[in-house]
Amino acid sequence: MSMQESSGVALWRQVADGIERGIADGRFAAGEKLPGEMEIAETYRVNRHTVRRALAALAERGLVRAERGSGTYVEAQRLAYPLRSRTRFSEIVGAGGHEPRGQLIDASSDTANREIARELGLKIGAPLIRIEAVRLADRTPICVSTTWLSAERFPDAGSVFANVRSMTKLLGHYGVKDYHRASTRITAAIVDATDAARLDLPLGRPVLVVDATDVDMLDQPLVTKRSRFAAERVEFLVENG
Amino acid sequence: MSMQESSGVALWRQVADGIERGIADGRFAAGEKLPGEMEIAETYRVNRHTVRRALAALAERGLVRAERGSGTYVEAQRLAYPLRSRTRFSEIVGAGGHEPRGQLIDASSDTANREIARELGLKIGAPLIRIEAVRLADRTPICVSTTWLSAERFPDAGSVFANVRSMTKLLGHYGVKDYHRASTRITAAIVDATDAARLDLPLGRPVLVVDATDVDMLDQPLVTKRSRFAAERVEFLVENG
DNA sequence: TCAAGTTGTCTATGATACTAGACAACTTGA
DNA sequence: TCAAGTTGTCTAGTATCATAGACAACTTGA
Incomplete structure (x- = not known):
């Protein structure tokens, strides 16, 4: 499937923004486990690597923390x-x-x-x-x-x-x-x-x-x-x- | 010169947003001529082609209108x-x-x-x-x-x-x-x-x-x-x- | 008429984004 | 102990983004 539109905003950024909004409005509570990378990829209709890019950006800012073999968790608010x-x-x-x-x-x-x-x-x-x-x-x-x-x-x-x-x-x-x-x-x-x-x-x-x-x-x-x-x-x- | 950061927002989009803001807050009045593509490229430190991509996006939305040989003009407000x-x-x-x-x-x-x-x-x-x-x-x-x-x-x-x-x-x-x-x-x-x-x-x-x-x-x-x-x-x- | 300045279009090149598949490393719960 | 599910890390290919240069087509004003 191809891109439907070139908005000038990278896909991974759109995914990251979506997840961040979810954290901000409490859809993903602090400490809670996010959906798996595969599941996120399906909901946003993107590749898993694109999701990983998004999560990496969030992790760098300290909003989420990935635990290998377990899942990705919403970091507790500072x-x-x-x-x-x-x-x-x-x-x-x-x-x-x-x-x-x-x-x-x-x-x-x-x-x-x-x-x-x-x-x-x-x-x-x-x-x-x-x-x-x-x-x-x-x-x-x-x-x-x-x-x-x-x-x-x-x-x-x-x-x-x-x-x-x-x-x-x-x-x-x-x-x-x-x-x-x-x-x-x-x-x-x-x-x-x-x-x-x-x-x-x-x-x-x-x-x-x-x-x-x-x-x-x-x-x-x-x-x-x-x-x-x-x-x-x-x-x-x-x-x- | 290289990109200073990977923000996930395309350069042309950043330029387009900047120009649109300029139109919205009246820095570029309706009907007025925008700076030349070269000048815009210099102020944003990007290639002229990148500016053209930004202007094309604005033109498609009807915010500006390019006139060959003359310049690019802010479209009159609807x-x-x-x-x-x-x-x-x-x-x-x-x-x-x-x-x-x-x-x-x-x-x-x-x-x-x-x-x-x-x-x-x-x-x-x-x-x-x-x-x-x-x-x-x-x-x-x-x-x-x-x-x-x-x-x-x-x-x-x-x-x-x-x-x-x-x-x-x-x-x-x-x-x-x-x-x-x-x-x-x-x-x-x-x-x-x-x-x-x-x-x-x-x-x-x-x-x-x-x-x-x-x-x-x-x-x-x-x-x-x-x-x-x-x-x-x-x-x-x-x-x- | 001409020169300067403008937008339009072409080619080319490298970097980045996105997709795709495979497998490793690890955690969890039965 | 094992199977299922998770994140981590490779390779590879395609598309888009961005840069660079050159020239054409056109407008404007002297």
Whole structure:
């Protein structure tokens, strides 16, 4: 069968636009499996290779993700993550209509190096508790963070976090009613092997690395942490002014 | 120079869209000459042939018209031609901001065939006056019409029309103060050679063929006519309700 | 009448788009 | 373990897109 008209818009682009419209208007929900390439080819009356071209274009933009042997899936919308003074993972994720989850990976003892000592207002070598945790929205890992707290001020913080699975609740357990972000530094890197496994992320993908320190209402440092966000799953929003 | 990106939209289409936008927002006024093909090619950084492809697409849609040796011109906006009970060419054209003109081509005697006799309420073979006229907006021919009137009721109508060049005025000359459209039938056809010359239209172009009969306030038939409109120059508006 | 500038048409070449078929690699569920 | 279904990757052929150059046909204005 021949082209009926030369519209000046490539077939693969027409297919890609059609699928994108389907995603935008919810006909294909986030995380859902698209029809097979063959089926798409039939509905649009084009060759399977043309469909693959369309899907490749969508994949490059992060709208879909192909899994060999399984299917092509609609990528979850990037989580909008506003960077405000008051930054609570659970609140941000909940506001996005997702269920926030936290999962303890490891809690151990550590001692303050110079940077952490400066951030927390402690002496170098001061006893610390280091908490490794992964935080998820619904079932999707969003970030892994390494959090350091003073072992003197927050004794046994590791087992407390294992129970409450939320930094906000952990601090509340120690009588901290409120806290806010004192400083935030953002860089990017390639995910390392251990983080890749924890984030369920292929090797080679970029992560957003966030170094942050939270303080209480008297500006006393509470915790400092380094979080690694799967770049393709979040979008930081900086609020100016 | 190579393509900077594969957008899935053909270059000629991008050029065509750009020019069309220019026409739509008035950067290229109706009747105005577009830049030369070479100049357009330079501004869009494409080959002249690519520009020609774009212009051909626009010409096919009637937006521009190429004149060999001279240039490519923006076609006049299609004349909005409402089809109402009260249909006066001069009023419609005047309302569009154009100067209505009429030009007598031929006036001759005729006799009523069955159709015309029925439309005008005459007997078959009744004497008629047949007027061939072309009607223009500014200097652009819009339509040619063949009008039949009863020779008994409108004696010498041909020479009267030659003077007043308006059907409304002609009827007024015979004491008809007002009239309105009784019936309108619309079809389409390909322009014939004589009409093509009168409309200044290339052969092969479509025309809208309108058969209409006007009656006076007592519903007595006055004139019946067949008009051929250059399809690319008008746009009939049917007002519902 | 002539020169400059315009659109129209031809040939040619390379890049890209689309189709077609085959098979490999992988996942899933029975 | 196996069969069915999925995506990934080849090769190949045809059509369209885009570029390039040359010249014809025509219009315009000096």
